[in-house]
Amino acid sequence: MTFMTRFAPSPTGHLHLGHAYSALFAEQYAHNQGGRFLLRIEDIDPERCKKEYDTQILEDLKWLGLNWETPVRRQSEHMDAYRSALATLENMDLLYPCFCSRKNIRNEIAAAGYAPHNIPHGPEGPLYPRTCRRLSQNERQERTASGVPFALRLKTDSAINQTGPLTWYDHLTGEQQATPEKFGDPVLARKDITTSYHLSVTVDDHIQAISCVTRGQDLYSATHIHRLLQSLLGLDTPAYHHHPLLVDEQGQRYAKRDNALTLHSLRDQGHSAAAVRKMAFANA
Ligand code: GLU
Numbered sequence: 001m002t003f004m005t006r007f008a009p010s011p012t013g014h015l016h017l018g019h020a021y022s023a024l025f026a027e028q029y030a031h032n033q034g035g036r037f038l039l040r041i042e043d044i045d046p047e048r049c050k051k052e053y054d055t056q057i058l059e060d061l062k063w064l065g066l067n068w069e070t071p072v073r074r075q076s077e078h079m080d081a082y083r084s085a086l087a088t089l090e091n092m093d094l095l096y097p098c099f100c101s102r103k104n105i106r107n108e109i110a111a112a113g114y115a116p117h118n119i120p121h122g123p124e125g126p127l128y129p130r131t132c133r134r135l136s137q138n139e140r141q142e143r144t145a146s147g148v149p150f151a152l153r154l155k156t157d158s159a160i161n162q163t164g165p166l167t168w169y170d171h172l173t174g175e176q177q178a179t180p181e182k183f184g185d186p187v188l189a190r191k192d193i194t195t196s197y198h199l200s201v202t203v204d205d206h207i208q209a210i211s212c213v214t215r216g217q218d219l220y221s222a223t224h225i226h227r228l229l230q231s232l233l234g235l236d237t238p239a240y241h242h243h244p245l246l247v248d249e250q251g252q253r254y255a256k257r258d259n260a261l262t263l264h265s266l267r268d269q270g271h272s273a274a275a276v277r278k279m280a281f282a283n284a
Pocket of ligand 1: 007008009010042201214215216219
């Protein structure tokens with residue numbers, strides 16, 4: 001099997017030094033293994049993703065000296081693939097529509113009467129209290145028929161019953177027991193975009209034959225849910241390498257909203273690509 005890595009930025013802002021590190025890391029990893037390196041633009045969210053950022057990302061990465069294989073996969077062009085994965089899960093009776101707004105969810109959690117420090121949390125925040133999972137078939141049909149927008153959530157416990165225990169492998173931390181139950185019932189298709197990060201990334205890593213997913217440690221826990229989806233959908237399971245996140249001198253993570261260390265502004269300040277590459281690895 002060819003060793004294949006990828007860098008998968010979302011065009012919701014300019015790339016910063018942390019992205020440069022992640023992209024260079026992925027490319028070098030592939031290179032060292034005699035493998036291939038792909039680029040994927042994760043642009044499923046039309047509200048937050050902008051064409052100008054997409055263009056800038058490619059320009060910044062070229063300037064840094066990265067070489068990826070063409071074509072670049074843009075998720076917005078592959079919504080059919082995500083719809084078809086959802087249909088598979090739907091046929092397995094593993095999804096349910098969720099009509100709740102964020103406010104409904106907050107209110108429901110408040111009404112459950114937990115002390116603030118006892119509210120059940122998962123990797124993505126407070127767990128969804130499964131309000132819509134308790135709706136009767138009639139209520140569900142009425143709401144869908146009346147055009148109330150809905151998300152699709154995974155019945156995680158039923159899904160785990162079907163797959164049994166799962167493991168995944170991270171190059172830094174070794175074999176991991178998958179614990180997707182910690183997510184409660186995550187959204188797999190958002191109300192506005194009919195897919196989600198978890199679903200599209202899992203489907204795409206399979207379609208692009210990625211053998212090693214390299215990405216930041218901030219996405220480590222997401223892998224538990226990705227592993228479950230791979231098993232349910234019959235997709236390949238890559239190995240993972242979650243690298244530490246780059247931090248600035250104050251120990252803070254870089255964020256797209258910080259302007260000073262975008263690749264774009266570093267270049268404008270007169271830094272060469274070689275200097276920026278060095279900076280990215282010096283802070284790693
Ligand atoms: N698109 C995600 C991001 O920009 C990365 C997804 C991944 O590497 O799995 O944070």
